[in-house]
Amino acid sequence: MELNELLAKAEDRLSKIHPTLADKARQLIAKAHKEGIDLVVTQGLRTIAEQNALYAQGRTKLYDDEGNKLKIVTKAKGGSSYHNFGLAFDIAVRKENGDIDWDSTKLYNRIGQLGKSIGLEWGGDFKSIKDTPHFQLTFGLTLSQLRAGKRPSGSTVTSDEAAVVELGAKGELITDTQAKLTSLGFDCGIVDGIAGDKTVAAIKAFQKANGLSVDGIAGTKTLAKLAELIDAKAKAPVAEVKPEKVEAAPAPTKVEDAKPMPKVTSLGDKYSVQVKAKVATDVYKHADVSEKTKTLKAGTVFSVYGYTTAAWAVPGGFVQMKDVEPVAVTLKTGGLNPSMEADFRTYLKKIGLDGALNLAKGGNPSATITASGLDLVKVRKFLDEKGWYYKEAK
Ligand SMILES: [Zn+2]
The missing domain is CATH 1.10.101.10 (PGBD-like superfamily/PGBD)
Structure with a gap:
């Protein structure tokens, strides 16, 4: 394809991202074109509302309007991607016949190098989940700063534009x-x-x-x-209930209803896990599983954002752990050398997951491990802290 055709095709998406980033995207398209690689821009700005709608797919929105089962398409909630702030774009390689080439690691790696040479950050360098079609410019701002309303100058996305919860909004x-x-x-x-x-x-x-x-x-x-x-x-630590002293001559005192709520431990944004209802499951308003708000049918999948000793905190409230089962996920690591493998096994033994690691033999042995619930969070945190590559196995 001619360069100006490629640029014209990309313009609709590039016009909505930060102008500096859009400029670099155009440069990248031109540089790749010189090497005979045709690039299309597959994603630019994705507003927080759009991202949340995507996030709901396969989680709280299990079927589309025609009743087709929806798959999980993203791990990221609205506000957890630079795309949400117009600071990222994704490219794909267009083959001569017009199809998209998603598989050529070599090409995507080359494009990554080209992008970096013009000052773009490349998703292929991400520590945990590598994302080779992804490029971004953070302008030194973290996602939490962006969520809090900070913007680089020239931003195409104003702080208020992402406003999502207003009268009549659903989801x-x-x-x-x-x-x-x-x-x-x-x-x-x-x-x-x-x-x-x-x-x-x-x-x-x-x-x-x-x-x-x-x-x-x-x-x-x-x-x-x-x-x-x-x-x-x-x-915050749970407020302590002072032990009642037995007074010698107690006047009848009013007993305060001071039973504290169970402590909810947050999983943090990055480590969402899912649980699936084994039976028709009641959702409660409070962490002590009081005040039932609704009952969802068996098979409903919930995203978890925190937990107490007996309940999972899910969107909309709390479900009892006994009513649901954690959804298992298989992680596949990149190459593990013998010392990494030994480290990994020692850690798994410590958390009681010995024997869960399956090592794939070969020149560059990778491993798979299947875990769920808090175990899954622990394994992912371990891998992230080590900076070892892994992804969810399909
Ligand atoms: Zn991306």
């Missing part, structure tokens, strides 16, 4: 926001994934209490504040 983000507001004591009524008057009133009350501008629309800033307070709450 997982709404459920999640309602659950968070509820758990912080701002009453949204029923946690149902639909932002009605009560949700808007709760958002306003939350905004007022936290010195945010009170408009009843939870945008990036409000959502970031909400996430921050939920995190702090999950980390």
Whole structure:
């Protein structure tokens, strides 16, 4: 294809990302074209609302409108990718017949080098999940700074543009926001994934209490504040109940209903796991599994964002661990040399997963390991800390 045709095809997506990044994308397309590689831009800006809709696929949204089963397509919730802020784009190699070549590692690696030579960050250098079609420019901003509303100058995405929870909005983000507001004591009524008057009133009350501008629309800033307070709450030690002293001559005192909520430990954004309902499963508003809000049918898959000793925190509330089973995931590592393998085995033994590692023999032996729930989180954290490559095996 001619260079100007490729550039014209890319323009629609490039026009929505940061102008500096768009410029580099055009340069990359030109550089690759010189080497006989035709590039198309497959993804540019993906707003937080779009990302959340994608995230819901295969998780809380299990079927499409025609009843077809949906697969999980992304690990990232809205706000956890530079795409959400117009600071990333993905490319693909276009073959002569117009098909996309997704498989040529050699070509994608070459394109990665070209991108880096013009100052782009390349997903092929990511430590955990390598993403060779992905390029980004962070401008030194972390995702949490971006979620909190910071933007590089010239940004195409304003802080308010990502506003997602407003009157009439529906979906997982709404459920999640309602659950968070509820758990912080701002009453949204029923946690149902639909932002009605009560949700808007709760958002306003939350905004007022936290010195945010009170408009009843939870945008990036409000959502970031909400996430921050939920995190702090999950980390805070449970208030201790003072042991009651037996007084010699007690006057009848009023017994306070001071039973603390169980402590919820957050998994953190990066380490979501899933659980599947074994039976029709009740969802509760509170961590002590009180106040049932709804019952979901057996087979429902929930994303977990935290846990107590007996319950998983899921969007919309809490489910009892006994009602659900963790969904197992198989991770496949990159090459493991003997000392890495020994390290890995020692760690697995420590967490009681000895024997779970399957080593694939060969010139560059990789390994697979299947785990679920908190074990899965531990294994992924171990691999991430080591900086070893791994991916989810299909
Ligand atoms: Zn990407």
